[in-house]
Amino acid sequence: MKLRHTSPQRIKKLENIKKQRGKYPLLAERIVKMSDIILEILDSRFITETRNPEIETQIKKENKKIIYVCNKTDLIDIKKINKEGIVPSPKVFVSCKNRKGIKELRNKIKIIANKIETPVEDSFDKIIVGVVGYPNSGKSSVINLLIGKKTAGTAAEAGFTKGIQKIKLTKRINLLDSPGIIPHKEYSGSKKEAISKHTKLSARSYSQVKNPEMVVSDLMKEFPSVFEDFYKIQAKGNSEILIEKLGRQKGFLKKGDQVDEDRTARLIIKDWQFGKIKI
Ligand SMILES: Nc1nc2c(ncn2[C@@H]2O[C@H](COP(=O)(O)OP(=O)(O)OP(=O)(O)O)[C@@H](O)[C@H]2O)c(=O)[nH]1
Ligand SMILES: [Mg+2]
Structure with missing residues (x-):
């Protein structure tokens, strides 16, 4: 300084x-x-x-x-x-x-x-x-x-x-x-809501959010079709479908050929927070 x-x-x-x-x-x-x-x-x-x-x-x-x-x-x-x-x-x-x-x-x-x-x-x-x-x-x-x-x-x-x-x-x-x-x-309000809002606003990092799947679901509700258009994946507005398809496409898999949902959801939030996705 x-x-x-x-x-x-x-x-x-x-x-x-x-x-x-x-x-x-x-x-x-x-x-x-x-x-x-x-x-x-x-x-x-x-x-x-x-x-x-x-x-x-x-x-x-x-x-x-x-x-x-x-x-x-x-x-x-x-x-x-x-x-x-x-x-x-x-x-x-x-x-x-x-x-x-x-x-x-x-x-x-x-x-x-x-x-x-x-x-x-x-x-x-x-x-x-x-x-x-x-x-x-x-x-x-x-x-x-x-x-x-x-x-x-x-x-x-x-x-x-x-x-x-x-x-x-x-x-x-x-x-x-x-x-x-x-x-x-905003520290005293509902915790879940605040976390989702802060993640959307990039105030909480994609790497630190506890429940990334919930955040992706909230984001998709607020911005219908934006994420499906960005990844060119049809998911009927359903975040679980988007995560499943994108995870498979990226090869983000866990044991037993299951999609690693946490990792995939974090990638989506990362793309969002790094300004790759325009609304
Ligand atoms: N797309 C886009 N990204 C921006 C713009 N301005 C800043 N950013 C990006 O937003 C991120 C945060 O920018 P910073 O300038 O560090 O923001 P800050 O408010 O000082 O952040 P903190 O110090 O962490 O509170 C960086 O990745 C910047 O490149 C902009 O006009 N457009
Ligand atoms: Mg700064």
Whole structure:
């Protein structure tokens, strides 16, 4: 972590945050406090589900500026994105994969930053832009494209960014990369439902999910025909049939010529989470 040009109080703050690994909702609160502008990175396929009402309420309460960044537009049929509704302004639609929308986002940040007279860290006159969002939504990827080089680490599996990283965007603007944050209330809801949702949103890795077959079944219910079309397998919308046929095709077999359902379901989730399957 680069801490040059940083006040002693700030160093302490960052160290405290590092100790809080695992308590990400608390960490989110701190990031909002430290920032002048917050980029909330959303998944364009699941804009409402990836919004974090808790963080948004805090941002409003503390009178901070927010920009909604709807990422991964390459994974959804452009006609299916409701660019007007769902998410309020200011918002930008981007695709890190196709490098789309980044210039517009950079400009929006600069325009809003220029209107801020007294930044939180006023002794250095630096504007802090905190980047928050669900695990795997593309926070680090957005930062890398904004600054034009790979400084923030990215990975296909969720939970990659563990601490806070401060990265210079311009002379006057610093970005803060942060670990993915799942709203508090989603820890307390039905466990099964939450696991399925988090896996769908790629916040829980295909390699870690306990019941991958259930997740595939939920995914196929929500996106009828998408998976059958992708694998070119007819399964009448039934996940068990898809898993059976795909497993056999891939040669994922256990003793007694049985299809290894767990392994096959994980492959499907992996393809989904790695952005191979478009909706
Ligand atoms: N298809 C597609 N994939 C993207 C896009 N942006 C990011 N990704 C991929 O999504 C995965 C997660 O990206 P990261 O930038 O590491 O996401 P993050 O939000 O920082 O993740 P954590 O630090 O784990 O919370 C990586 O495999 C990226 O390549 C995009 O616009 N389109
Ligand atoms: Mg990250």
